[in-house]
Amino acid sequence: MDSLSKRPRPDGCEEPQQYGKKCFPDRTTQPVSLISTFTCAKKETSNLSDTTEILEQMSSWTDTPNSVRKVLEHLKSKQAAGDIILEDSIRGKFLSFHRDITDECSIEDKQHSWGVIEKQEEVIMYGPYYPNHNNREHSEDVVIRQTQELLESEDVSEDSKVFIFTLNSPCLVRNTNPCMLNLVQKAHEWWSVYGVKTHVGFNRSWGFKGSKESLFRDVSxxxxxxxxxxxxxxxxxxxxxxxxxxxxxxxxxxxxxxxxxxxxxxxxxxxxxxxxxxxxxxxxxxxxxxxxxxxxxxxxxxxxxxxxxxxxxxxxxxxxxxxxxxxxxxxxxxxxxxxxxxxxxxxxxxxxxxxxxxxxxxxxxxxxxxxxxxxxxxxQCTVWLCIKDIQKVAEKFLKIGKLPL
Ligand SMILES: [Zn+2]
Incomplete structure (x- = not known):
């Protein structure tokens, strides 16, 4: 199911509009450029150093054998590891979007993602999207693409917010760029270009390969x-x-x-x-x-x-x-x-x-x-360590954490 729905924000100042649902290609809103030249110029300078810092911080997670070793060492050291839970206000929003989406669509109990762009006067919801195993597309690929299209075409301001839900935490290893790294990179880009903050919530800690993890196969x-x-x-x-x-x-x-x-x-x-x-x-x-x-x-x-x-x-x-x-x-x-x-x-x-x-x-x-x-x-430890690394560099543009449902 590939749907987009718009509704006025419950706390919006505008007159409530008739709730409407429309298909993706049928968009009439003109593309907009919202960020002032000054803001762009200011951001571009800090952007370069930000990008370098993010790349450095995340580079260890692109080297899977090395990061697997790091996680095992952490588990061996018996140091604490847990879940990084989203803060209350963000969790509240996610839960209300989740209620709306599950009320309207029947969501299958398997990996899926959906997104929301919250603007001052309206809320745009899209999804749910499922992975397509035939072309190895993960549900996060689709939700990232749709978010990008919407940000390009919708009237977003710096008050707008992006919310992305994914049932399993974004993957950390695959044949192409893993979803976790894609999301960090995209959230940074959306913040630099559109000034919007991204929030990512997930319900299960997927780690590198989820249930297909074969590290412990010799434990007979x-x-x-x-x-x-x-x-x-x-x-x-x-x-x-x-x-x-x-x-x-x-x-x-x-x-x-x-x-x-x-x-x-x-x-x-x-x-x-x-x-x-x-x-x-x-x-x-x-x-x-x-x-x-x-x-x-x-x-x-x-x-x-x-x-x-x-x-x-x-x-x-x-x-x-x-x-x-x-x-x-x-x-x-x-x-x-x-x-x-x-x-x-x-x-x-x-x-x-x-x-x-x-x-x-x-x-x-x-x-x-x-x-x-x-x-x-x-x-769980993998996701915990990875998010802690993300938080060091992404605090101002990305909030990511577990969402107990
Ligand atoms: Zn993925």
Whole structure:
């Protein structure tokens, strides 16, 4: 949906106008130049030094491996990191625009952006825009383009304000300029040319690659176990050497993971966003049917499939400790009624095989849970550090922060 709507500002001094909505190309307003020559000249001088300062400050964020290292070091140091929340007055405006936009459009629960230009006498809203994966366009690309077009064609003054909402914080890495850097650059340009301040609000900390972050892919169940049982990096490396096929993680990764893991049994859900399908953990169960005559094999395979499918009910359970998840499955399989053609000995084999596969799945899910939490902390810290850097140079033309909805 690509829409633009204009309405009088609620606190505007003009007569309230009829609320109207129009499509983008249908604009009749003449392009305007608002900033006086004097202001332009004054700004141009300070502009050059500003631009250099901004480029210098942001340059470390264009070097992804370096900034990833910086974030990990911060997490390792256990220094505070949190969310930078927009100040109350800006948050209030965003929330009221958000209410208006969601009232008028059905917004899908996926990445999207919208924008608002608030002028003295009216408010122009545009969006929501979604990413276009076919041409690798992010929703921020579209909202930036529309803002640019509007600023060029609308009658904006230095009292006007730009508000840009993006569900996920602007990305920090992609095949072309990342959105976070584009926004800083554009906000500076809009301030220099039109004298307007930009406000950017986001709801989720996306970090560099969001949920596709693969930094923690080596944090497996065995790694977590080994880290949990080791007091420090030295003892971890010694323990890891004794476990076949376990390559020790680097010290930073060890410390960051160790810091996240809480002592004592942790509760976690069996339904996770990432990772393989839960049924894939039960493939080994079909071994019970191996070496059996063809007819019996078929029946047993059917029996295994039915048992696994019936166990699906256990997945809808709430978070539980590792032992709690195992206990539930034990009770389930003990009560499970096999078909009469499965003899007692085979029933015992199937129960044992089920418990083994279930244990592998629970451990796999626990590792996924740990990886998801590591990724979330990493993404939050990334956005926090990046915004702190932005604030050092962009305070006068850009306010950016999290917007709890
Ligand atoms: Zn982006």
């Amino acid at each position: 169940w065995s790694q977590v176990e080994c880290i949990n049982q080791s007091a420090d990096y030295k003892s971890y490396c010694e323990a890891a050497e004794r476990i076949p096929e376990l390559h020790p993680l680097c010290e930073t990764m060890f410390s960051v993971t160790k810091h996240l893991l809480k002592p004592g049994p942790e509760s976690f859900p069996l339904i996770t966003e990432q990772g393989p399908d839960w049924k894939s953990y039960f493939r080994d169960m079909h071994c019970v049917a191996a070496c059996k005559p063809e007819e019996e094999k078929k029946l047993l395979m059917g029996e295994v499939s039915l048992l696994v499918e019936t166990a699906r009910v256990l997945l809808s359970e709430e978070s539980n400790s590792l032992e709690g998840h195992l206990e539930k499955a034990r009770a389930f399989v003990l009560k499970y009624a096999f078909s009469s053609h499965v003899c007692d000995a085979l029933q015992a084999d199937l129960r044992r095989a089920f418990e083994e596969s279930w244990m592998k799945m629970v451990r796999g899910k626990y590792a996924e849970f740990v990886r998801e939490n590591l990724t979330e902390d990493f993404n």
